[in-house]
Amino acid sequence: MLRSLVQRPGKRPCYLLARSTTRPNRCLAQSAAPQVFNPDDAVKTKIENIRNIGVSAHIDSGKTTVSERILFYGGRIDAIHDVKGKDGVGAKMDSMELEKQRGITIKSAATSLLWKGNQLNLIDTPGHIDFTVEVERALRVLDGAILVLCASSGVQTQTYTVWRQMKRYNVPFISFINKMDRYAANADRTIQQMRDNMALNAAFLYFPIGAERTFEGLVDVLGERSVYFEGENGENVVYKDLPTSLEGELITKRRELVESLSNVDEEIGEMYLMEEEISNLAIEEAIKRSVRTQSFTPVICGSALKNKGVQTLLDCVNTYLPNPSEVHNYAINALTEEKVLMSSERSTSNPAVGLAFKLEENQFGQLTYVRMYQGCFKRGGQMINTRTGEKQRVPRLVLMHSNETENVMAAYSGDIVAMVGAACASGDTFVDAKIPKNDIVSMESMFIPEPVISMAIKNLHHKDDDKFSKALARFVKEDPTFRSKFNPENKEIVISGMGELQLDIYAERIRREYDCEVQLGEPTVNYRETLTKPVEFAVTYKRQSGGRGQFGEGYGEIEPLEDANAEVEFVNSVTGGMITSNFIKSVEKGVREACIEGALTGHKISGIRFTLRGGRTHNVDSSDWAFSRVGYYAIKEHFVEKATVLEPWMDIEVSAPKDYSGDVIQSINERGGKMKDLDIQEGLCHVTASAPLQVMFGYSSYLRKHTSGMGTFTMEFKENKEVDYHLQEQLISKYRDSKAYKNQQASGVGI
Secondary structure (H helix, E strand, O other): OOEEEEOOOOOOEEEEEOOOOOOOEEEEEEEOOOOOOOOHHOOOOOOHEEEEEEEEOOOOOOHHHHHHHHHHOOOOOOOOOOOOOOOOOOOOOOOOHHHHHHHOOOOEEEEEEEOOEEEEEEEEEOOHHOOOOOOOHHHHHOOEEEEEOOOOEEEOOOHHHHHHHHHHHOOOOOEEEEEOOOOOOOOHHHHHHHHHHHHHEEEEEEEEEEHHHHEEEEEOOOOOOEEEEEEEOEEEEEOOOOHHOOOOOOOOHHHHHHHHHOOOOOHHOOOHOOOOOOHHHHHHHHHHHHHHOOOEEEEEOOOOOOOEEEHHHHHHHHHHOHHHOOOOOOOOOOOOOOOEEOOOOOOOOOOOEEEEEEEEEEEEEEEEEEEEEOOEEEOOEEEEEEOOOEEOOOOOOEEEEEOEEEEEEEEEEEEEEEEEEOOOOOEEEEEEEOOHHHEEEOOOOOOOOOOOEEEEEEEEOOHHHHHHHHHHHHHHHHHHOOEEEEOOOOOEHHHHOHHHHHHHHHHHHHHHHHOOOEEEEEEEOOEEEOOOEEEEEEEEEEEOOOOOEEEEEEEEEEEOOOOOOOOOOEEEEOOOOOHHHHOOOOOOHHHHHHOOOOOOOOOOOOOOEEEEEEOOOOOOEEOOOHHHEEEHHHHHHHHHOOOOOEEEEEEEEEEEEEEHHHHHHHHHHHOOOOEEEEEOOOEEEEEEEEEHHHOOOHHHHHHHHOOOOOOOOEEEEEEEOOHHHHHHHHOOOOOOOOOOHHHHHOOOOOO
């Protein structure tokens, strides 16, 4: 067995790693003999044997293929099926026919399986940015995750997004460099991109033997042995002595591992400085500590498609990702707003608390996915929705296996289950109905991004109006990033979302699932309005038409926030009781009403602070309505004095054969985009840039046409930026020609 010998400048050579007490057999095979998953036993699992994990990645990194192998090796499916459904079955976690046809994951799917004594509750998430809310709400309730990267493409746009989402919810993760069999696969380049571009402290636990067509197995850095995956589906994990040709690389990788840990873990750092021998056990414990603080990222390589590396990935999930008792989860007391630490004890001794993080309709009605954070819900018991205050019966509880349900009688802390028919909205908290009113808590909900694109949608046959309305209502309820509203000016329904693909998918689902023929209009951009400089306002609202009149008066200022994308802030600076508290609330109500449709171009206002300094009331004529009009007209009449329009800019990543790199760059420049980086490697060019959303409509068709069908691109929202003068004038002119603006003028609102 190797010992890693390190020569440090000015120091004597020191051994960093202790010699193992045993040598591996030359050929030691471990067959995948999966345990049988029993739903009735799942709720009896000890908390230390539970792992709540998700699989996340950039689109087309092989995430669903990884999930399919996890299910197979865990014994939850009997055969491996093609992700795109070419075999007539398709991947288990992509249950929608639309997912199989398009070869993409559209909605997250949950399942549970057993791996070497541990129960893994797994959520497979979409990779496309248009469905990012599915990733967002999954990571909100998970204790750990697997970040999948493509060995050929490396770190990509959505990789950053998923990583930021993991950081937002403090989710520890391990990384799996997939597709080592693919053309231009390079694990060393990918891990270096992780270090350079994402500032990750990453090191290999398993590095590949060969690449592309020569990829045949892995090297276990701690075990100092080679790992092969034999059998028809790679089900037999075979350990062999390390080939002599790889000994030098193993020494390098072990040294990198120890040095990475020594930078973030005090125990390893001290042993390293004192030139002490560092045992494998000490390294494993350091990895656990560092992963859970997100200061270190262990990396495993493989090829899910070729059935190599997934079992080692699962072993690392068991070893390094935390169980629910090792994660501190807090709720907020509804009265005191203090944080309350949730107890992970799997018993009925603590009041039950669960978060409804996802809604979905199926043939049984509404499925509400719930993560249990404390206590136990038993079927037939009583629970309270803390948002509505309504008490309801705990309905049928099920464990999900993709689109299949498996009944359970109870759900304990750490479990992820679904309730059939619970009345709630996404993000609601359920608590035990017996909990004292002063102790009612709510879990913090998830971050929901604002839509950036809109399209008109038309039902082509009036006989289907009911089905059309039901479809829109269902999808709005299920997906917080999907919006629907009626535009009275054009007498049309407008749907909004995160991208063209998302809206196109929902239109297709209406056709398929509701047998309702619809037509989408041209996409439009969701612009924003904000201020460039502070403005003062003074508004007097006075109406008299016989009898009691209407009177309200207020003054103050409106100023821009540093973040132009931030929600509107309302500040009460009224002193001396000039305006009573109920009228102040009415002013705020009017401000928020006016900000929905800005005074400059009719788009939503963001990034401003509205400060009410004072005003006057009338003993008889003042009313809530009058003071709401004070806030409303303060925005409509004064905001435009220093207003500007913002448009969404997108981060873009284009991949194409290197022969088309010039065409790709030219196409971005012609659209007013800004180049960031051009990387040409082994026949492929990767272009990263940013550009306004409004010039990117139809770009996918353009790219396919000008790269012989071989170019692909992804984009995600980056920030809102001020539009140029000419575009702003066009938007203002268009708005002033609209009926909405003319109606406002007729009602006496100036601009």
